[in-house]
């Protein structure tokens with residue numbers, strides 16, 4: 491099946507064609523490890539996971555590189571504030587990131603290069619840009635990319651040359667579209683950097699954020715590859731600057747497809763650390779939501795549409811996933827003989843609808859409809875006792891296949907509800923009767939006995955109680 495993607499570079503949906511048959515090189519701008527990632531960041535990483543799983547679903551072999559930005563303006567600023575060495579400071583957030591992506595069932599990238607392990611590659615790329623006349627050292631000792639020397643500058647973010655301030659310099663990693671200027675490739679050391687510095691032909695200093703991705707992607711994917719992804723806010727200046735550096739150095743087109751995901755919003759505003767309106771994954775886990783439920787919310791909208799995060803949407807996710815789990819359990823208990831022809835055609839049709847939606851620029855919102863339709867069809871057949879075991883197995887197989895992309899259905903998870911021993915239940919009932927009779931001494935004695943057996947009892951109004959393992 492032909493797979494189509496919206497290519498930000500061309501501003502249109504295009505058939506996907508890989509450079510090297512079924513082998514794909516894909517680069518993703520990974521986390522800046524100065525804090526716990528928030529669920530807005532995870533919308534981007536989940537989108538990239540869906541993209542990768544979809545390519546794999548359609549038979550591609552994906553080499554996925556995701557960098558870790560462990561030296562930049564923000565990591566230096568906050569490690570200094572915390573009084574912790576940069577590497578120790580970022581280690582904590584790297585570990586947290588790997589834990590979080592596991593919780594969200596995001597497939598690990600093929601390689602996670604860290605910026606601090608690739609300084610020589612960055613220096614060498616900057617040297618090439620110096621040698622070719624695209625870069626210069628300014629009075630502040632920093633090395634800048636001269637946007638005037640690269641006539642295609644602005645082609646990704648669509649910034650006209652009239653709106654570019656060539657010759658004006660900008661030293662910070664992040665800046666707005668109306669500050670387009672020559673940007674820093676190498677930042678000369680100053681006292682704000684503390685002991686963070688590396689030697690270079692231009693004096694001690696550190697790389698700019700943008701050169702990190704150009705150097706690391708080339709090392710692992712070569713100087714031209716298929717797909718580069720990120721959140722939409724990475725498009726300018728980060729990706730624009732990456733294109734300029736890479737194409738100027740290599741002398742040819744660098745990346746064929748650029749895919750960007752829209753923002754996760756909270757009350758109508760972009761979820762972001764700088765605005766302070768964010769939930770980390772850990773915040774939501776602490777409130778009792780699961781990784782599967784959060785993932786379901788994040789993938790429910792098309793990646794190019796803004797998605798407003800609400801707790802209602804998490805509650806709906808819980809309902810929906812529970813309904814699927816009920817279906818899977820029901821399907822496992824079907825034993826009727828037969829060849830499955832009562833459902834085979836429906837399964838095939840729903841699978842084809844799912845594939846068509848995913849191949850259409852990862853339309854997850856449309857791809858979920860056939861799952862609900864198949865659920866209804868399966869329940870209807872089971873209600874009237876005409877669903878066979880063969881049919882039930884076909885349905886389970888279809889859901890397993892959907893889940894190779896969706897990654898949150900957990901088709902084969904059998905609920906581990908450990909039965910409470912009858913003896914404990916009997917004691918609890920006795921205690922309940924004692925309480926009703928206002929025999930509190932007896933009720934306390936029974937509570938102790940229950941507790942000795944390793945269970946706790948929690949009373950609620952109306953004589954209701956909850957019995958749990960201690």
Ligand code: AMP
Pocket residue numbers: 519520521522523530531532533534720721722723724751752753754755760761762
């Ligand atoms: P950072 O760690 O700030 O470099 O961001 C990591 C990734 O998260 C980048 O791809 C950003 O574009 C993306 N991102 C940041 N905020 C949001 C948001 N509210 N919604 C979706 N993606 C976001």
Ligand code: ZN
Pocket residue numbers: 518519520703728
């Ligand atoms: Zn990047």
